[in-house]
Amino acid sequence: MNMTLSSKECMHITFRFLAFFSFVQALFISGCIYVTSDMLLSTRQAYDFIEKVNHIPIAYYKVPVYVILSFLLLCVIMKLHSILKETVISILSILAIEFAICIFLMWSISFTANTILLFVIANMMVLTRQRGNKGLSLLIMILLYLATNYDIISHIIPISDYRYYLSVYSTNASSLLSSINSILTTSCMITFLLFMLFLIQDQYNESKEIRSLNNELQNLNDQLKEYADDREKMGETKERNRLAREIHDTLGHTLTGLSTGLEACKALIDKNSDAAKKQLDILSKVAKDGLKDVRRSVKKLRPDTLENHSLKEALESTIEDFVRTTGVIVHFICHLETFKFQADEEEAIYRIIQEGTTNAVRHGKASEIFISFGMDHDILIIIVEDNGIGCDNIQEGFGLHHMKERVALLNGNVRCYGTNGFVLIVELPLREEERHD
Amino acid sequence: MKLFKRKVYISIAALFLIFAIAVYGNIAAQPITLHLGVMAGSVWDVPESDSYSLLDQAIEEFEKQHPYVKISYQSGIRPEDYKEYLAEQIIMDEIPDVLFLTTDILSVMAENGTLKKLNSFIKHDHMDLDMYYATSLEQGMMTSNYYALPYESVPKLMFVNKSLLEKEHIEMPNDDWTWDDFYHICQSVTKDSNSDGIIDQFGFYNYQWEDAVYSNGVQIYDEVLNEVDLADQRIIEATEFMRKLVALHSEKVTSAMFDKGLVAFCPMNYSAYRTYMPYPWRVKKYSGFEWDCIAMPSGPQGDNISQIDTLMLGMSSKSKHQKLAWEFMKYLSSNKEFQTKLVTSSQGVSVLKEVMRSQDVMDALKVDNPGNSTFELHVLDEIMESGIAIHQTEDYEQIMQALTAQMDSLLESDQDIENALIVLQRQINHLLQR
Numbered sequence: 077m078n079m080t081l082s083s084k085e086c087m088h089i090t091f092r093f094l095a096f097f098s099f100v101q102a103l104f105i106s107g108c109i110y111v112t113s114d115m116l117l118s119t120r121q122a123y124d125f126i127e128k129v130n131h132i133p134i135a136y137y138k139v140p141v142y143v144i145l146s147f148l149l150l151c152v153i154m155k156l157h158s159i160l161k162e163t164v165i166s167i168l169s170i171l172a173i174e175f176a177i178c179i180f181l182m183w184s185i186s187f188t189a190n191t192i193l194l195f196v197i198a199n200m201m202v203l204t205r206q207r208g209n210k211g212l213s214l215l216i217m218i219l220l221y222l223a224t225n226y227d228i229i230s231h232i233i234p235i236s237d238y239r240y241y242l243s244v245y246s247t248n249a250s251s252l253l254s255s256i257n258s259i260l261t262t263s264c265m266i267t268f269l270l271f272m273l274f275l276i277q278d279q280y281n282e283s284k285e286i287r288s289l290n291n292e293l294q295n296l297n298d299q300l301k302e303y304a305d306d307r308e309k310m311g312e313t314k315e316r317n318r319l320a321r322e323i324h325d326t327l328g329h330t331l332t333g334l335s336t337g338l339e340a341c342k343a344l345i346d347k348n349s350d351a352a353k354k355q356l357d358i359l360s361k362v363a364k365d366g367l368k369d370v371r372r373s374v375k376k377l378r379p380d381t382l383e384n385h386s387l388k389e390a391l392e393s394t395i396e397d398f399v400r401t402t403g404v405i406v407h408f409i410c411h412l413e414t415f416k417f418q419a420d421e422e423e424a425i426y427r428i429i430q431e432g433t434t435n436a437v438r439h440g441k442a443s444e445i446f447i448s449f450g451m452d453h454d455i456l457i458i459i460v461e462d463n464g465i466g467c468d469n470i471q472e473g474f475g476l477h478h479m480k481e482r483v484a485l486l487n488g489n490v491r492c493y494g495t496n497g498f499v500l501i502v503e504l505p506l507r508e509e510e511r512h513d
Numbered sequence: 514m515k516l517f518k519r520k521v522y523i524s525i526a527a528l529f530l531i532f533a534i535a536v537y538g539n540i541a542a543q544p545i546t547l548h549l550g551v552m553a554g555s556v557w558d559v560p561e562s563d564s565y566s567l568l569d570q571a572i573e574e575f576e577k578q579h580p581y582v583k584i585s586y587q588s589g590i591r592p593e594d595y596k597e598y599l600a601e602q603i604i605m606d607e608i609p610d611v612l613f614l615t616t617d618i619l620s621v622m623a624e625n626g627t628l629k630k631l632n633s634f635i636k637h638d639h640m641d642l643d644m645y646y647a648t649s650l651e652q653g654m655m656t657s658n659y660y661a662l663p664y665e666s667v668p669k670l671m672f673v674n675k676s677l678l679e680k681e682h683i684e685m686p687n688d689d690w691t692w693d694d695f696y697h698i699c700q701s702v703t704k705d706s707n708s709d710g711i712i713d714q715f716g717f718y719n720y721q722w723e724d725a726v727y728s729n730g731v732q733i734y735d736e737v738l739n740e741v742d743l744a745d746q747r748i749i750e751a752t753e754f755m756r757k758l759v760a761l762h763s764e765k766v767t768s769a770m771f772d773k774g775l776v777a778f779c780p781m782n783y784s785a786y787r788t789y790m791p792y793p794w795r796v797k798k799y800s801g802f803e804w805d806c807i808a809m810p811s812g813p814q815g816d817n818i819s820q821i822d823t824l825m826l827g828m829s830s831k832s833k834h835q836k837l838a839w840e841f842m843k844y845l846s847s848n849k850e851f852q853t854k855l856v857t858s859s860q861g862v863s864v865l866k867e868v869m870r871s872q873d874v875m876d877a878l879k880v881d882n883p884g885n886s887t888f889e890l891h892v893l894d895e896i897m898e899s900g901i902a903i904h905q906t907e908d909y910e911q912i913m914q915a916l917t918a919q920m921d922s923l924l925e926s927d928q929d930i931e932n933a934l935i936v937l938q939r940q941i942n943h944l945l946q947r
Contacts, residue, residue: 113604122600127907131626135606149529156522234626 083281087202087274094198094267098191099147101260105185105238106140108253112241113137125244131234139184146181150174150192154199167209171200175220182224188238188257190224191264193217198271322373330366334359371419387422388415391429395447402437409448417456418507424482425458425504431475432460432500440464440498452503455488460500467494545834547841549586550602550612552595556824557667557784557860567858571851575844582837603627610832611842614661614825616652620906622827623660629830631659634839644847649864652823652902656736661825662846665861668896669724669819671809672781674774676802677702677714688808688892689817692725692754695778695810702777703761716761717778718771722920723913724780725751725758727820727901729812734912736904739945741912743938744931747814752923752930754812759924774802781806782822783893784860791881808896821900823864862893869894908945915941 113136116122126132134142157170174196182190197217204210223229226237238257242250337359344352385393395406417425429447436442442464450457470492472480479502480490488504551568555561565588572584586609590598596618602608608627622628635642642650645663653661678685681702686694699716706714726733731747734740742748771779786806789798808817826842828835845851849868856863857877863869875890903909916937923933 117601117604120597122604123596126600126603126625127621129625132603132606136604138606152522152525152529156519156526159519159522236625 083274083277087271087278090267090271090274091198091202094195094264094271097260097264097267098189098195101189101191101257101264102143102147102181102185103140104256104260105188106143108238109139109185109241110136112244116244121244125240128243129236129240130230131236133186133235134184142184143181146177146184147192150177150181150196153177154196157199158203162204162209164209164212167200167204167213171196171213171216174200175217179224183233183235186235186238187224187226187229189261190221190226191261191268193221193224194264194268197221198268201272201275327366327370330362330369333362334366337362386415387417387426390426394426394430395433398433404433404437404442405444406433407444407446409446411448411450412456415449421456421486421504421506424486424488425456427482428458428479428500428502429460431479435475435500436460436462436464436498440466442497454506456504456506458500458502458504462497464497466497470494544581544583545837546583546585547611547834547837548607548609549584549841550595550599550609551586551588552590552592552613553588554592555784555788555860556592556595556613556615557782557822558592559782559784559788559860561788561860567854570854571845574851575841579837579840582834584841606831608829608831610829610834610838612827612829613664614653614827615905616822616825616903617905617910619653619661619825619827620655620904623655623658626830628660629828629832629835631662631828631839634835635659638843640843640847644866645864646821646866646869646897646900648821648897648900648902649823652821652904653825653827655904655906661827662842663864664824664826664846665855665859666821666823666864666897667782667784667861668821668893668900669780669809670783670786670806670896672779672786673805673807674777674802675805676774677777679803685805686807686810688889688895690807690810692728692810692812696754696758698777699758699761712763713775715766715770715776717758718766718768718776719779720758721780722752722755722916722924724809724820725755725812728809728815728818730815730818732901733916734909736906736908739908740942741938741945743934743941747812749931749934750814751812752934756924756930772799774799780809783862787860787881808892816899817896819896819900821897821902823902824861862897866894866897869897911944912941915944 116125153170153174157174160166160170175193178190178192178196181192197214200213200217201210204213226235229235230237239254242253244250245253337355341352341355341359344355391408395408398404399406432447433445436445440462442462444463446459446461448459448461450459470476476490476492483490483502483504486504488502491501491503493499549568549572551565554564568586576582576584587598595613599608599612599618599622614622614628619628634640646666649663649666652666653659653663673685675685678698683698683701686698695717702714703712703716704714705712723733726748729747729751731745731751733743733748735742766776770776783806790806809819811817826846828838828842832838847865849865852863852865852868853871853874855861856868856874863874868874870891878890919937923930923937
């Protein structure tokens, strides 16, 4: 932790130094241009000078003013950069503005120094958070840095070399001035390199910290998972206990009663057969009641698909939803007098209709579906028919398989034909006695 | 708080922008002033009394045509200070919109980007460049770009001491005279006239090697290839002729001898002819003898070709009113009325062919000349047509320095001319390539 702090601090210090050196260099060059030009004018050597130079971009007395103003503006923009939200567009536009100011500044000093760009690059490296943005901007800035070298840019825009200004002085003076300039350039380079070094160090520390935090998080996650597993197991046990209790309360009670009743019957049957018959009637009633209790218990355990509605309502709402979502026309024909079945049967019917309509659209691309319910003696016949592409060779998927299994449990059977659209015929024998229950 | 800070910075940036626009708008709202760079007196090194009056008339006329334009210039800049003045204006970034240019200034300023290329203006206006003498126009060109329009040209003529020729019973040569005529006259006038054992009458003064070269139809320096070709047969001929000519004089002829009337021929600019031929200068200079001017003598492969120097008009590449600057330059350079006034009141030749061919202009010029001048002014047109323009670039100056340093000794010795020229050519080309 101590280490991170110090590398961050070092980064800020080198950044300040970089700003200072690049500004001082620009100021130094502009000062040289100002003083030299002023001297040329007062000693009337202007023409000799003009004969040598390539181009004079701006009036000499404006150079220092432009340098100071553009540096200040650059600082304001950098501050703005640190406040603005980071998006690719905002980064690129801020970068473009900063670069334009830099170009202006460098142009006023004849591109003698482009170290101000290092300052901008450093600032961008600190402020840009996203790795992608950072890479892109760094690439652009480095290319610009290379392109704004005097030797390259002087081929593109007419500017005059700073050395021409120095050539006015004696050899000693001019070499002194150019070495000051070189020292400033080198200082900028070194501070920039140091800055980058500290930046890398800082990032390294940061990523190390992130990694350790990540590990911690992983550990906690694992613990949470274990805890969740425990909870699940506990739930399972609880549910098992409930089932056991339920079975114990209903079946246990009834069966115990029955078994004792039957024992009593066994004893009675020889002595008093009438009383035994009476007893058996009672026992039969108890068994029926027990069965009812079992049913009620099972009903409690059922999923809630049909819990809140009758089958008819449930089917109507499903079909309505289906029509609304798929746009298929569904014809529903019912030849039944009543629409009341056992709970397990209701669920099977509900699933068949759901699966049949879904298949018609998904596999058959049908636009019209016919659903009809009919009775043949005690057998319920459900036909789901569509006008889709059908299917020559029926591949039994999970849905169909599941449906067959479910119907088979209720002693029914499923047939299907795919030659002319798709026809699904389900025969479901209903349990007689319960129907009239 | 953060939002507030952001707002503050955005408003600072916006203020900067508004301020910049306001300053620019303020500048744009002012009436347009065109600055003109001009020198006092004559650029041709002759006295001139009222150098600005013609320009003032032109400015007045132009301002009448363009009511929102004012043209201003700084007066009193002597021709010898003009270069320095322009250089100072460049350093202060206050270069005049339109400036008068001599050929040496032009080459420097075209190279360092001070001058605007005029190609697009010429193309846009469909300007008929054939109205100019090709030589005058060419002087404003560098590397096949137009940098200046010609304003006034001055051809080199040959001054003839008429009194001396009369004394020696030699007829005045015609305007299509040759090197042979020139040599024979020089030969016959070079003598000891008062028989005191010293030669006191000379053929020529200040006739240079390059005068002979140009009149033999050849140029020394190829700007495009950046090299000299001294091995050309015509240059060899010219050099041989010069050696013959120099051999006539056993001692050095000075300007004092010329002023005393002891010399028959001397190359002289048309400007000097125009200045010193009419009254009052006529009385002040060369008063002891009668004189006149003719074309330069022609070489065997050349013609009566003169060097032509031209004063030009250029435009600053930083001018904010380039369209107007161009209009003004065009007015000075190609307006026939103005050019007619210029040729009659100034010391140069108009750069417009039509003006120089007009009878009215010829008559007006003749009025100034005394009755005994036989110089046919229509010859000026021929001279202008056949003359050559020299671009006095830095390279050219360097070549001429190197050449004159060695030419004197070559002409005075009996070295093989062809070999010596080849050696010289190699030296100079080596120098140029560096």
